[in-house]
Amino acid sequence: SWGKGHAQLPETLTVSPLLPQIIQTQLSQQAGIKVRATTKAPLLSVRLDRRLSGREAYRLSVGPRGMQLLARDSSGLLQGGQTLLQLVGQYGRRLPQLSITDSARFAWRGIMLDVSRHFMSADFIIQLLDEMARYKMNRFHWHLVDGGGWRFPSDKYPLLTKKAAWRTLADWDSWWQHDRRFVDEGTPRAYGGAYTKDDIRRVVAHAARLGITVVPEIELPGHSNELPAAYPELTCKGKWTFDATDVCIGRESTFRFFEDILDEVLELFPSYYIHIGGDEAAMNHWGSCPDCRARMKQEGLKDEHELQSYVIRRAEKMLAKYGKKLIGWDEILEGGLAPTATVMSWQGEKGGIQAANMGHDVIMTPGSGGLYIDHYQGDPKIEPVAICCYSTLEKVYSYNPIPEAIAPDKRHHIKGAQANLWAEYLYTTPLMQYRAFPREIALAEAVWTPLEKKNYKDFERRLDNA
Numbered sequence: 059s060w061g062k063g064h065a066q067l068p069e070t071l072t073v074s075p076l077l078p079q080i081i082q083t084q085l086s087q088q089a090g091i092k093v094r095a096t097t098k099a100p101l102l103s104v105r106l107d108r109r110l111s112g113r114e115a116y117r118l119s120v121g122p123r124g125m126q127l128l129a130r131d132s133s134g135l136l137q138g139g140q141t142l143l144q145l146v147g148q149y150g151r152r153l154p155q156l157s158i159t160d161s162a163r164f165a166w167r168g169i170m171l172d173v174s175r176h177f178m179s180a181d182f183i184i185q186l187l188d189e190m191a192r193y194k195m196n197r198f199h200w201h202l203v204d205g206g207g208w209r210f211p212s213d214k215y216p217l218l219t220k221k222a223a224w225r226t227l228a229d230w231d232s233w234w235q236h237d238r239r240f241v242d243e244g245t246p247r248a249y250g251g252a253y254t255k256d257d258i259r260r261v262v263a264h265a266a267r268l269g270i271t272v273v274p275e276i277e278l279p280g281h282s283n284e285l286p287a288a289y290p291e292l293t294c295k296g297k298w299t300f301d302a303t304d305v306c307i308g309r310e311s312t313f314r315f316f317e318d319i320l321d322e323v324l325e326l327f328p329s330y331y332i333h334i335g336g337d338e339a340a341m342n343h344w345g346s347c348p349d350c351r352a353r354m355k356q357e358g359l360k361d362e363h364e365l366q367s368y369v370i371r372r373a374e375k376m377l378a379k380y381g382k383k384l385i386g387w388d389e390i391l392e393g394g395l396a397p398t399a400t401v402m403s404w405q406g407e408k409g410g411i412q413a414a415n416m417g418h419d420v421i422m423t424p425g426s427g428g429l430y431i432d433h434y435q436g437d438p439k440i441e442p443v444a445i446c447c448y449s450t451l452e453k454v455y456s457y458n459p460i461p462e463a464i465a466p467d468k469r470h471h472i473k474g475a476q477a478n479l480w481a482e483y484l485y486t487t488p489l490m491q492y493r494a495f496p497r498e499i500a501l502a503e504a505v506w507t508p509l510e511k512k513n514y515k516d517f518e519r520r521l522d523n524a
């Protein structure tokens with residue numbers, strides 16, 4: 059609600075020390091407003107107030123004699139702080155008098171970035187996190203490994219980033235359709251990259267300051283074409299082949315590898331949720347592999363889907379030992395869903411609907427709902443090459459994560475939604491930004507704003523004014 063008149067901010071804004079440090083820093087860095095924290099009658103008083111209702115709720119008031127930020131919890135403080143940054147960004151020091159009462163519709167407001175098909179630096183990701191926070195997004199799903207290259211630094215398996223992070227060609231189609239070979243780190247003209255543990259610590263720490271959880275994804279059993287370049291014994295044939303996509307589920311060494319990697323992952327990522335992939339296993343070698351066949355026989359698994367389900371259940375047990383919760387792509391429903399798994403629904407909404415109706419938590423990220431923001435957003439005749447389909451700004455904006463087909467008493471299992479940014483055609487960071495924006499902003503509103511308050515025309519107007 060709008061008040062009458064304006065409030066002029068002084069040269070130096072005094073704030074309660076409770077205003078999150080990152081907001082104080084950004085007020086000065088982005089808006090050029092000097093900030094001084096004080097408990098003595100600050101111009102911006104900040105308090106926690108449990109009586110505010112709603113998720114991450116806050117109330118921000120600008121009055122004639124000062125400003126007040128009330129928040130339900132520490133997330134609410136950050137969200138209210140981001141709103142203040144937006145106001146100052148739009149109005150400068152002369153703020154309109156107003157009162158904003160706000161809260162989030164969903165807990166999971168995510169972006170996934172694939173850094174395997176094209177590597178993106180930690181500094182670039184830190185920039186992306188700042189942008190996410192600006193729009194109150196709070197989950198960064200980091201797709202760290204895939205057939206395009208392994209990016210996670212492991213002390214125990216150093217060959218992963220020495221031999222499976224650098225490829226012969228940068229161009230995705232030329233490489234993926236015809237080559238798929240990796241070369242050693244340091245090879246002239248090799249294309250790729252990997253993070254150091256310090257890079258990861260920096261990203262995770264910056265995200266934490268912004269209230270963003272970084273959810274790492276380490277894939278199994280499919281999308282693992284890069285692994286045999288470093289450790290061929292992880293695949294059924296025990297060597298690199300063009301079509302070696304999956305790990306061998308027969309051998310215990312595969313599970314030791316995965317557990318060792320998880321150990322190192324969990325040292326760096328405090329996230330309760332850990333994503334283990336689970337999508338699009340080719341299942342082309344398991345049936346003829348003596349070890350996989352022996353596993354199926356011994357465990358009474360009737361087909362490849364049940365073999366896949368076996369891996370996911372074991373991954374779930376490994377994570378449970380550390381008190382962590384497994385997320386997988388919706389293929390983990392095939393062959394029997396692991397009892398406590400959270401499902402990320404990407405092949406439309408049907409997997410999400412099924413899982414929610416079974417009482418599992420779900421994150422919606424359907425390509426058909428527009429949430430694959432690697433798809434075209436404008437006329438393909440004049441757009442840079444993209445993958446597959448068409449996902450306009452309006453389509454993303456219009457997405458409602460709660461399908462009618464979910465029983466009303468199961469709807470709380472929909473934790474939120476996420477836009478996925480796959481990187482096959484993200485050759486450069488400007489291209490990546492072009493794909494992410496403004497569609498990420500449309501999603502941000504779709505997961506934050508109450509359904510009845512969404513209005514695309516109004517969104518377009520505000521976006522143009524921003």
Ligand code: ACM
Pocket residue numbers: 337338387404
């Ligand atoms: C996926 O797009 N394969 C999750």
Ligand code: ZN
Pocket residue numbers: 293294305306307308309343344347348349350351
């Ligand atoms: Zn095998």
